[in-house]
Structure formats: structure tokens, C-alpha cells
Amino acid sequence: MTDEPLLRARGLTKHYGERIGCADVSFDLYEGEVLAIVGESGSGKSTLLGLLANELPATAGEVLYRMRDGIVRDIASLSEPERRLLARTDWGYVRQDSREGLRMRVSAGANVGERLMALGERRYAGIRETALTWLDRVEIARNRIDDRPTDFSGGMRQRLQIARNLVTNPRLVFMDEPTSGLDVSVQARLLDLVRGLVADLGLAIVIVTHDLAVARLLSHRIVVMRRGRVVETGLTDQVLDDPRDAYSQLLVSSVLAA
Amino acid sequence: MTMQTTGYNFAYLDEQTKRMIRRAILKAIAIPGYQVPFASREMPMPYGWGTGGVQVTAAILGHSDVLKVIDQGSDDTTNAVSIRKFFGKVAGVATTTKTAEATIIQTRHRIPEAPLREDQTLVYQVPIPEPLRFLEPRETETRTMHALAEYGLMHVKLYEDIARHGHIATTYAYPVEVAGRYVTDPSPTPKFDNPKMDMCAALQLFGAGREKRIYAIPPYTPVRSLDFEDHPFAVQQFAEPCALCAARGVYLDEVILDDRGKRMFVCSDTDHCEERRAAGHHGAMLDTAPQAIAGTR
Amino acid sequence: MYVAVKGGERAIENAHRLLAAKRRGPTDTPEISVEQIDSQLALSVDRVMTEGSLYDRGLAALAIKQARGDLIEAIFLVRAFRTTLPRFGVSEPIDTAAMDAERRVSATFKDMPGGQVLGPTFDYTHRLLDFTLATNGEAPPSPAEADELVGGMPRVTDLLDAQSLIERETDDGAEAGDLTREPLDFPADRDLRLQALARGDEGFLLALGYSTQRGFGRTHAFTGEIRFGEIEVEFAPEELGFAVPLGRISLTECQMVTQFTGSAEQPPQFTRGYGVAFGQSERKAMSMAMVDRALRAKEFDEEAKSPAQDEEFVLTHSDNVAATGFVEHLKLPHYVDFQAELQLLRRLREEHAEREDDGMREAAE
Numbered sequence: 001m002t003d004e005p006l007l008r009a010r011g012l013t014k015h016y017g018e019r020i021g022c023a024d025v026s027f028d029l030y031e032g033e034v035l036a037i038v039g040e041s042g043s044g045k046s047t048l049l050g051l052l053a054n055e056l057p058a059t060a061g062e063v064l065y066r067m068r069d070g071i072v073r074d075i076a077s078l079s080e081p082e083r084r085l086l087a088r089t090d091w092g093y094v095r096q097d098s099r100e101g102l103r104m105r106v107s108a109g110a111n112v113g114e115r116l117m118a119l120g121e122r123r124y125a126g127i128r129e130t131a132l133t134w135l136d137r138v139e140i141a142r143n144r145i146d147d148r149p150t151d152f153s154g155g156m157r158q159r160l161q162i163a164r165n166l167v168t169n170p171r172l173v174f175m176d177e178p179t180s181g182l183d184v185s186v187q188a189r190l191l192d193l194v195r196g197l198v199a200d201l202g203l204a205i206v207i208v209t210h211d212l213a214v215a216r217l218l219s220h221r222i223v224v225m226r227r228g229r230v231v232e233t234g235l236t237d238q239v240l241d242d243p244r245d246a247y248s249q250l251l252v253s254s255v256l257a258a
Numbered sequence: 259m260t261m262q263t264t265g266y267n268f269a270y271l272d273e274q275t276k277r278m279i280r281r282a283i284l285k286a287i288a289i290p291g292y293q294v295p296f297a298s299r300e301m302p303m304p305y306g307w308g309t310g311g312v313q314v315t316a317a318i319l320g321h322s323d324v325l326k327v328i329d330q331g332s333d334d335t336t337n338a339v340s341i342r343k344f345f346g347k348v349a350g351v352a353t354t355t356k357t358a359e360a361t362i363i364q365t366r367h368r369i370p371e372a373p374l375r376e377d378q379t380l381v382y383q384v385p386i387p388e389p390l391r392f393l394e395p396r397e398t399e400t401r402t403m404h405a406l407a408e409y410g411l412m413h414v415k416l417y418e419d420i421a422r423h424g425h426i427a428t429t430y431a432y433p434v435e436v437a438g439r440y441v442t443d444p445s446p447t448p449k450f451d452n453p454k455m456d457m458c459a460a461l462q463l464f465g466a467g468r469e470k471r472i473y474a475i476p477p478y479t480p481v482r483s484l485d486f487e488d489h490p491f492a493v494q495q496f497a498e499p500c501a502l503c504a505a506r507g508v509y510l511d512e513v514i515l516d517d518r519g520k521r522m523f524v525c526s527d528t529d530h531c532e533e534r535r536a537a538g539h540h541g542a543m544l545d546t547a548p549q550a551i552a553g554t555r
Numbered sequence: 556m557y558v559a560v561k562g563g564e565r566a567i568e569n570a571h572r573l574l575a576a577k578r579r580g581p582t583d584t585p586e587i588s589v590e591q592i593d594s595q596l597a598l599s600v601d602r603v604m605t606e607g608s609l610y611d612r613g614l615a616a617l618a619i620k621q622a623r624g625d626l627i628e629a630i631f632l633v634r635a636f637r638t639t640l641p642r643f644g645v646s647e648p649i650d651t652a653a654m655d656a657e658r659r660v661s662a663t664f665k666d667m668p669g670g671q672v673l674g675p676t677f678d679y680t681h682r683l684l685d686f687t688l689a690t691n692g693e694a695p696p697s698p699a700e701a702d703e704l705v706g707g708m709p710r711v712t713d714l715l716d717a718q719s720l721i722e723r724e725t726d727d728g729a730e731a732g733d734l735t736r737e738p739l740d741f742p743a744d745r746d747l748r749l750q751a752l753a754r755g756d757e758g759f760l761l762a763l764g765y766s767t768q769r770g771f772g773r774t775h776a777f778t779g780e781i782r783f784g785e786i787e788v789e790f791a792p793e794e795l796g797f798a799v800p801l802g803r804i805s806l807t808e809c810q811m812v813t814q815f816t817g818s819a820e821q822p823p824q825f826t827r828g829y830g831v832a833f834g835q836s837e838r839k840a841m842s843m844a845m846v847d848r849a850l851r852a853k854e855f856d857e858e859a860k861s862p863a864q865d866e867e868f869v870l871t872h873s874d875n876v877a878a879t880g881f882v883e884h885l886k887l888p889h890y891v892d893f894q895a896e897l898q899l900l901r902r903l904r905e906e907h908a909e910r911e912d913d914g915m916r917e918a919a920e
Contacts, residue, residue: 018817272639299638306884330890468880511890
């Protein structure tokens with residue numbers, strides 16, 4: 001462990017033509033820390049996540065990441081093989097739409113095993129064992145290993161996405177609205193699971209959500225975005241209990257009123 | 259030299275085009291298994307009907323070559339006849355049905371049973387050269403995957419087969435790794451033929467006309483069929499020998515004899531079968547098989 | 556058992572003899588002449604020249620005759636001929652503003668210099684079968700004479716350009732690529748994209764263009780202009796040092812004026828989609844212009860999620876000669892691979908049956 005941040009965002013900016021996706025976003029993220037990015041739709045939170053995860057090129061600014069070997073790299077300077085290796089070993093990405101995060105036409109076992117096979121695992125039995133272990137951890141019944149995600153409920157699909165990402169023990173996971181569209185009880189179970197995994201594995205998570213309840217339950221710190229800019233940032237409880245910014249106040253009160 | 263019957267250049271393509279194709283072939287030989295883009299020409303036969311193989315053959319064909327063309331292992335299938343006739347017309351080269359006599363063998367879907375020699379070249383017709391295509395439809399992405407040797411997806415497919423069927427269920431166009439580097443499509447030959455590609459003495463050239471790609475396996479190159487350590491690659495086995503020549507350990511065609519389930523199994527490689535029969539081998543149905551199958555006796 | 560038959564060579568010859576007889580049809584009806592096809596089925600000839608990438612009315616008409624009216628087969632014949640021709644070089648760019656236009660319509664302005672000229676068009680005809688044609692018809696009335704055109708017919712997009720309302724297109728001096736000589740690589744530049752679209756299947760482009768109108772990659776297209784007419788082609792041989800006329804060709808050009816864009820640096824402007832085809836091929840030129848514009852999505856930082864905006868999808872599937880070859884190759888024997896599948900299927904079924912038996916035994920115990 002080290003006191004150095006795992007990831008630092010510096011002046012991150014993205015323009016789409018003359019429209020601003022997000023502007024001048026900076027923050028640090030430490031190992032084991034959960035950071036929530038909240039805001040309404042169109043506030044730029046998904047754009048920000050895309051920039052952090054190296055899926056969108058930034059118009060300006062940089063993302064610095066401390067690699068497993070301890071060396072801090074600007075993620076834009078990574079070569080294509082380095083970028084891909086990072087994305088499928090030390091990072092995870094749980095998508096809002098599970099169809100984008102899973103291979104819907106292959107079994108749950110193959111979904112979990114894919115990263116292992118990409119890293120050169122060539123023992124069928126070994127891949128299967130690991131897949132079963134991970135299905136246990138995300139509370140999917142073992143006998144569903146050969147079923148396709150198309151046969152799974154929304155909550156199961158999101159849990160499968162998590163297993164598929166965590167199988168290589170990443171240190172950082174990006175989550176884009178992972179609970180949206182799920183029933184409240186299913187949401188609660190998923191959040192509970194994520195909380196447990198964070199505690200067990202010391203994961204750092206950047207989670208984008210419009211749901212302040214999700215942010216409160218999971219995150220240590222929170223970033224409030226509006227029109228592409230950060231309007232407030234701080235410890236989750238602080239921001240939610242005593243928002244400073246007028247917009248944050250509105251956001252919090254509208255949730256409470258609802 | 260045999261007289262040509264058309265006003266076209268020897269072997270149809272102009273010399274400039276043939277040089278361009280030979281440059282692509284040389285590059286392909288230098289990087290075994292790598293798909294080299296080439297400016298495939300429009301040929302007087304449809305794309306998908308062997309235009310890639312025909313262009314490769316045309317580019318390497320010399321006046322002294324002896325050409326054999328097979329489709330499904332047979333010299334008598336319609337498209338093999340058509341291609342052989344094409345080269346007879348535009349190149350006037352000697353043609354043969356005997357594997358041993360040929361210097362260039364153009365094939366679709368089979369590798370001859372008899373081991374090939376150093377002085378022979380096998381030219382494959384390839385419909386889809388990209389082994390990753392059905393897993394990833396985008397050329398830009400598959401090229402990156404090859405460049406980075408990112409082949410995990412290929413094993414996902416094999417894993418899925420085993421999980422679903424207990425076996426790897428790919429029976430033809432079974433992907434291979436060439437010279438320890440590029441994952442390559444062997445063209446839609448049955449996986450039965452994959453082991454023949456490994457350390458083959460002959461040069462193997464692959465032409466995909468519609469997809470505009472050429473690739474190669476140089477002589478004596480290791481070719482490994484992808485598998486899992488605990489589910490190793492295995493070829494098809496046939497329970498019975500060829501009904502005409504009694505050969506075992508060869509690839510057989512199933513021929514339906516009537517509408518009550520009566521069938522027979524015969525060599526897919528017709529030349530191999532005929533050679534064996536000429537050498538006195540006698541299959542169980544040699545004397546009773548219909549003439550259309552056994553040929554004239 | 557068409558494949559196992561020995562003597563496939565004779566079977567093929569017989570098939571071709573039968574084909575020749577079928578092509579001719581009953582000999583008591585007069586044979587159709589290439590000239591008749593050229594003049595009376597002129598739009599078929601135009602399409603075959605366009606997608607065959609060869610401007611030769613006589614050869615295109617011959618190909619249509621030989622192909623029994625199957626236009627994709629005719630295009631294939633023309634392409635296979637074209638590929639054997641030597642390439643001398645690239646013509647001078649044609650100036651469509653100087654076109655001797657037989658037809659010119661714009662949907663963006665009521666009137667403009669040169670005016671609206673309807674010309675020979677199916678537009679506004681009532682699609683009622685004309686039974687007089689079935690009985691060899693009558694000589695149609697002679698066409699009306701047009702007034703002398705004064706002051707030329709500038710392109711509508713040039714008029715917009717003069718006011719800086721549309722993106723400016725400039726010649727960067729680079730030689731245009733030739734995808735019949737070099738393999739297409741992605742991402743492809745616009746010259747190669749346009750070339751592929753010009754050769755592309757009319758029906759395919761029509762469907763794609765239509766899809767953009769229905770919201771799959773909408774570009775809000777206006778027909779800036781369609782013009783059809785004759786134009787001179789010039790070629791400048793290197794040894795001569797100046798351009799000499801090669802002859803006249805007829806051409807349809809369509810310029811779509813589409814959704815405007817702008818950025819922090821640039822004020823909003825209309826954008827363009829371009830289509831061109833040999834002869835009178837309006838549907839093709841319009842569809843091409845729409846797809847050209849859709850394919851420029853990335854250039855304008857637009858979200859590109861629809862089929863018409865997907866360069867690799869569009870360009871790899873637009874060629875009907877390639878498409879028809881691969882679809883129809885499924886007619887070729889595949890019995891070796893089928894045997895492999897058959898064998899596996901039987902084995903899987905046996906194993907399935909064994910598992911079922913085991914299950915029943917266990918249940919019985």
C-alpha cells in the first residue's frame with residue numbers, strides 16, 4: 001500500500017463540436033476508495049467516465065494512473081496493447097446496459113472465463129473451476145454456468161458482469177449506472193454485494209449514478225456535476241447532508257421530496 | 259509451348275497484375291499465416307467461386323507446370339472441371355488428375371490424402387480468410403487483434419463448444435496457429451485435414467478473391483490446431499473403410515443409395531481411391547456400386 | 556447426384572448450350588438488337604455502365620442481351636471485361652457547371668439562374684400501364700423545343716458557397732485512389748468511398764439512403780440539385796502537356812444539402828452529400844449522395860450508430876458482383892464439410908440418447 005493516489009484526473013475536458021461534454025475536471029482517487037459521480041442526465045458524468053476509462057479521447061487534460069509496477073502513466077500515452085491489457089486485467093467496467101458488458105450469446109461460464117483465456121489460460125477444467133468460484137461469490141447458482149445471459153434476470157446479468165470483470169483481480173472498476181432499471185429489492189441486493197466485494201478486495205470504484213441513494217450507500221466521496229462542470233465535491237455524507245452549492249442543494253432536496 | 263486459344267495473356271492476367279500478386283505471395287511467405295491485402299481483380303468467374311485461388315494459380319503458373327484442380331477432393335466436380343478448363347484455355351498448360359504428377363494443385367475444401375512433396379504447391383480457394391470473422395465482424399478490429407496476438411475470443415468459442423456439447427464442435431475451417439504466431443483459417447477443409455498442414459513439404463498458398471487477401475504456409479512450418487490442454491484436438495474417425503478401395507484413415511463421402519437409408523462410404527479423394535483400386539485394393543461394394551460412383555470399370 | 560457424375564465436362568457444355576437457346580427464345584420472334592437495347596432500354600444500359608464502371612453503351616447493351624436482361628449478371632460481364640483493359644491515366648476533372656443539361660431540378664429554391672428544367676422524367680407521370688405500347692404503340696409526338704439558355708446554369712451548391720452558407724470543398728491536389736487497383740483499407744478516404752458508392756448496388760444504396768430518412772442516421776437532406784446531361788471529358792497525356800477532348804458522356808449528378816454543423820472555431824454551415832452516375836440514374840445518384848453524407852458522420856463529430864453511417868458495413872457490402880458471387884456460391888458442392896457436420900451431429904445425438912438412458916436407469920433404481 002502507498003499514499004500515492006491510484007488515479008488522478010487533471011483538467012479533463014471534452015468538446016463535441018461546440019457542445020461541451022465536460023470541462024476542467026480534476027480529482028484524485030485512492031486505492032479502496034469509492035467515488036460517486038452524480039448529476040442529471042446530460043450533466044457530463046458519462047462523458048467523464050468515458051474519459052477516465054480511456055474510451056474517449058480528451059480534448060484537454062490528462063488521466064494519470066499508477067500501474068501495478070508502481071509507475072505512474074498518462075493513460076493517453078499507453079500503446080494499444082498496453083491499453084487493452086490494462087483494461088482487461090487491472091480495470092473493470094460494469095455497463096448500464098448489460099448487453100454491452102456481456103457476451104449475450106455465450107454462456108455465463110465463458111463470460112467469466114474470457115479474461116482468463118485472453119491471458120493464456122488453456123485448461124478447460126481450470127477455467128470452469130474459477131468461473132464456478134466467481135458465480136458463488138456473486139450469488140449466481142452453480143447450475144446456471146452453461147446458461148446464456150439472455151436467460152438471466154436484470155439483476156443476475158449485472159452480477160455476472162461484476163464476476164466477469166473481477167476474475168482478474170482488478171484494482172479499479174468503473175460502473176455506469178449499474179442499478180438503473182432494476183427493482184428496488186434487486187438494487188439493494190446488488191449494492192450489498194458490491195459493498196461486500198469492495199470491503200473484501202479493497203477495490204477502488206468510480207461509479208456514475210443519477211441516484212443519490214446509491215451514492216450514499218456505496219461511496220466515500222462524491223462529485224456533483226452540472227452542465228459538464230463539477231459544482232461540488234467532498235465526503236459523501238457531508239455533501240448529501242449539508243450541500244454547499246445551490247444546485248447540489250436542489251438535487252438533494254428533490255430526492256428527499258420524492 | 260501449347261498454343262493458347264484466346265486473345266488473352268498467358269494465364270489470363272496481365273504480367274503487371276501477376277507481379278503484384280507474386281509480391282503479395284512473397285510477403286505472405288515471409289510472414290506465415292498473416293493475411294496480406296492484395297488488389298484482387300475481377301475475374302471472369304464469380305467471386306466466391308475460387309477467384310482467389312485462380313489468381314494465385316495464374317500468378318505462379320509457368321509453361322512447364324502440370325495443374326490439378328479438385329473440389330471436395332474430386333477432379334470431376336463441376337467447379338473443378340470449370341477451373342481446369344479455364345486454365346487449359348487461357349494458359350494451355352498440361353493438366354492432370356493424378357496428385358503425384360501435379361506441380362500445382364488448386365483445391366477447394368480438401369487436402370489430398372497422399373503426402374505432398376517439396377516440388378509441389380497447394381493453392382487453396384478461401385471464402386472467408388479471417389478466422390475471427392464470426393466472432394468479430396469488423397475488419398479494423400480483427401486486424402488489431404492479430405497485430406496484438408489477442409486470440410482469447412477464439413478459445414471462448416472452443417470453451418462454449420465443450421460446455422454445450424462436451425466436444426469442440428467445429429468440424430471444418432478449424433482454426434490453426436501458424437509458426438507459433440498467427441491464428442489462421444485453413445479454409446473450409448474438414449478438420450480431418452488439419453494435421454496434413456503441419457510440417458508439410460509443399461508450399462501452401464491461400465487466395466481469397468472477394469475478400470482480397472493472400473496468405474501462406476511455407477514448407478515445413480509448424481501448424482497447430484487450437485485446443486485446450488484437457489480437451490486436445492482430434493480428427494474425425496470413420497467406422498468403416500472405403501467401400502470401393504477399402505482404405506482406412508482417409509476422409510470419406512457418404513453416398514445415399516436409396517430412400518430407405520441405404521448408404522455407402524467412399525473416398526473423398528477420387529484420385530487416391532483410383533490409385534488404390536489400380537493397385538489391386540478391393541472394397542466391399544466395388545463390384546456392386548452404381549457406375550456414377552465407382553466410375554467405368 | 557450432380558457432383559458424383561463422371562463427365563462433368565459434358566454436363567457443363569450441355570447446360571451452356573441450353574442456356575444459349577433459352578437466351579434466344581423462340582426463333583419465330585425477331586431477335587432483339589443491341590441497338591434496340593441501347594436506345595429503348597436506355598436506363599438499364601445506364602445502370603450497367605454505372606455499376607460496371609465502364610462508359611460504353613454498346614458493350615453494356617451487349618452484356619444485357621447476353622445476360623438475358625439480368626442486370627447484375629450484365630454488370631459482372633462488363634466488370635470482367637473492364638479488368639483486362641489497360642489503364643492510361645486519369646481524366647481531367649469534369650466541370651458539371653458546364654454541363655449541357657437536359658434536366659435540372661432543385662428542391663431548395665423556387666427558381667435560380669438556369670431555372671428548373673424537368674427534362675425526360677417519370678416524375679408526375681401517372682403510373683398507368685399504357686396498353687398501346689403492348690401493341691407496338693404509335694410514334695410519340697415530337698418533343699417540345701427548349702428556349703436558348705442564357706447565362707449558364709451554375710450549380711446550386713456554388714450559389715450557397717458564394718454566401719459561405721455551405722462547407723467549401725477544395726481540391727487538395729492529391730491523386731484520387733483506385734479501388735480496382737489497390738485493396739480498400741479502413742478507414743477509407745472520401746475519394747475511395749465515393750468510388751465504391753458509385754460502383755455500388757443501386758438497391759442497396761437506395762435502402763440505406765431511405766433508412767437515413769427514417770431516422771437511422773438522419774442527415775436532414777434537401778436535394779440541392781439534380782442535373783442530367785452531356786459533358787465533355789478531357790485527358791492530358793503527359794507527353795502532350797495539354798488536355799485533349801476524349802468525347803462526351805452523359806451523367807447524372809446529385810448534390811444533397813444537409814444538416815448544418817459548426818464548432819467553437821467555425822460558424823454553422825450546411826454540409827454536402829455527393830452522388831454521380833453515368834447516364835440518367837437519378838435514384839442511384841440521390842441514394843449515393845445521402846449515403847456519402849451519412850458516411851461523413853465522424854468528420855462532423857456526429858454519433859455514428861446506424862448502418863448507413865458505418866463505413867465498413869456499407870463499403871464491404873455494396874458491391875453486387877461480390878455479393879451475388881458469394882451468395883450464389885452456396886450452390887457449389889459443400890458435401891465434404893456437410894459430411895463433417897453430419898458425423899458430429901450423429902455423435903452428439905447418440906451421446907444425448909445415452910444420457911437420457913442413464914437418466915431413466917437412475918430414475919428406475
